[in-house]
Amino acid sequence: MQDYINIFVKSIFVDNMIFAFFLGMCSYLAVSKNVKTAKGLGIAVVFVLSITVPVNFLLDKYVLQPGALTWLSEDLATTDLSFLSFIVFIAVVAAIVQVVEMVVEKFAPSLYSSLGIFLPLIAVNCAILGGSLFMQERGYENIGEAFTFGFGSGIGWFLAIIAIAAIREKLAYSNVPKPLKGLGISFIITGLMGIAFMSFMGIQL
Amino acid sequence: MNKDIYKKPIFKSNPITVLVLGVCSALAVTVQLKGACVMALSVTIVTGFSSLLISMIRESIPNRIRIIVQLVIVAMLVILVDQLLKAFAYDVSKQLSVYIGLIITNCIIMGRIEAFALNNKPLPSFVDGLANGFGYGMVIIIVAFIRELLGSGMLFGYQIIPQSWYIINGGFYENNGLIILPPMALIILGCIVWVQRSIQKDLQEK
Numbered sequence: 001m002q003d004y005i006n007i008f009v010k011s012i013f014v015d016n017m018i019f020a021f022f023l024g025m026c027s028y029l030a031v032s033k034n035v036k037t038a039k040g041l042g043i044a045v046v047f048v049l050s051i052t053v054p055v056n057f058l059l060d061k062y063v064l065q066p067g068a069l070t071w072l073s074e075d076l077a078t079t080d081l082s083f084l085s086f087i088v089f090i091a092v093v094a095a096i097v098q099v100v101e102m103v104v105e106k107f108a109p110s111l112y113s114s115l116g117i118f119l120p121l122i123a124v125n126c127a128i129l130g131g132s133l134f135m136q137e138r139g140y141e142n143i144g145e146a147f148t149f150g151f152g153s154g155i156g157w158f159l160a161i162i163a164i165a166a167i168r169e170k171l172a173y174s175n176v177p178k179p180l181k182g183l184g185i186s187f188i189i190t191g192l193m194g195i196a197f198m199s200f201m202g203i204q205l
Numbered sequence: 206m207n208k209d210i211y212k213k214p215i216f217k218s219n220p221i222t223v224l225v226l227g228v229c230s231a232l233a234v235t236v237q238l239k240g241a242c243v244m245a246l247s248v249t250i251v252t253g254f255s256s257l258l259i260s261m262i263r264e265s266i267p268n269r270i271r272i273i274v275q276l277v278i279v280a281m282l283v284i285l286v287d288q289l290l291k292a293f294a295y296d297v298s299k300q301l302s303v304y305i306g307l308i309i310t311n312c313i314i315m316g317r318i319e320a321f322a323l324n325n326k327p328l329p330s331f332v333d334g335l336a337n338g339f340g341y342g343m344v345i346i347i348v349a350f351i352r353e354l355l356g357s358g359m360l361f362g363y364q365i366i367p368q369s370w371y372i373i374n375g376g377f378y379e380n381n382g383l384i385i386l387p388p389m390a391l392i393i394l395g396c397i398v399w400v401q402r403s404i405q406k407d408l409q410e411k
């Protein structure tokens with residue numbers, strides 16, 4: 001149990017997708033002009049990350065890793081398909097985003113209209129593919145850990161985009177040097193927030 | 206061929222500082238100049254060739270499934286780059302870790318394919334891809350230059366600041382440890398945007 005809490009807290013604060021690894025910066029900068037849309041995109045990211053990471057974990061464990069195919073036949077013990085992982089992961093992400101979009105449209109029309117345009121965008125959000133690649137690199141032991149990591153990373157991303165959107169809403173009224181307005185100041189503020197988040201470094205539960 | 210195709214992406218519509226594409230990987234690989242150069246080269250190759258390939262088959266891709274087709278072609282090129290790096294530059298490939306894989310979702314590549322390669326002939330598309338990769342590479346190399354020089358006093362792993370300057374050896378100089386930390390990459394990039402927009406006033410936001 002402690003392991004799970006540890007992974008959860010770590011993936012939100014210490015290894016925050018945006019402040020520590022800069023994943024999903026493109027949509028983070030593009031969709032953070034007001035809190036409402038930022039919330040929509042944030043929820044969509046949490047949703048998709050907590051589905052794709054466990055699915056890719058299973059694929060990695062039972063298909064891609066060296067010797068993973070032994071459950072199929074003993075002869076495949078030396079097969080190593082890990083060079084295919086990029087293409088498998090991105091295909092899974094694109095497919096799941098498509099399925100999630102259809103399911104949400106059918107069963108929760110109100111959620112669909114608020115997430116609407118963001119769901120298709122997510123297929124090319126680096127945070128999603130990055131989540132799967134980090135999961136593979138860090139070698140989580142079971143599907144529970146992989147899910148906790150995916151969910152936690154999503155929450156971390158959600159917090160970050162809400163925070164920057166709230167700051168940018170206020171920033172519209174402040175007197176920023178002209179060449180720095182908009183993009184430049186968003187970069188610098190994200191950097192400062194990143195420094196604040198660094199105070200969580202080294203936390204072990 | 207129109208000169209704008211290869212001139213514009215370098216400064217006027219630079220993919221990172223003006224179009225804000227591909228920022229994710231740009232920041233994470235800039236601690237050392239060597240990693241940044243390898244990353245710049247990989248991205249340039251992938252953007253160039255993916256634009257070329259997509260442009261060659263642009264008339265036979267059905268519009269509805271074009272995103273999947275593009276992703277598959279880009280993923281194939283990235284796998285090639287990744288395997289080459291693992292074979293010939295293993296330590297750099299370890300240092301870049303997941304960011305090589307993340308070239309697949311680098312917005313520059315998809316952005317250039319969607320905006321240019323789908324409606325243009327193969328050769329201009331190839332040049333456009335290469336030029337955008339170059340514009341991206343230039344920015345990350347500048348950031349990496351500043352970070353490696355100030356952060357560890359080295360360039361390409363060679364000591365630039367003389368050893369006798371350091372406080373340990375009785376000098377006056379100390380490396381700036383803050384520059385190595387991830388958030389500083391954002392702040393340096395913010396300053397680059399600042400400089401560029403001071404020179405080019407028409408880019409300023411209202």
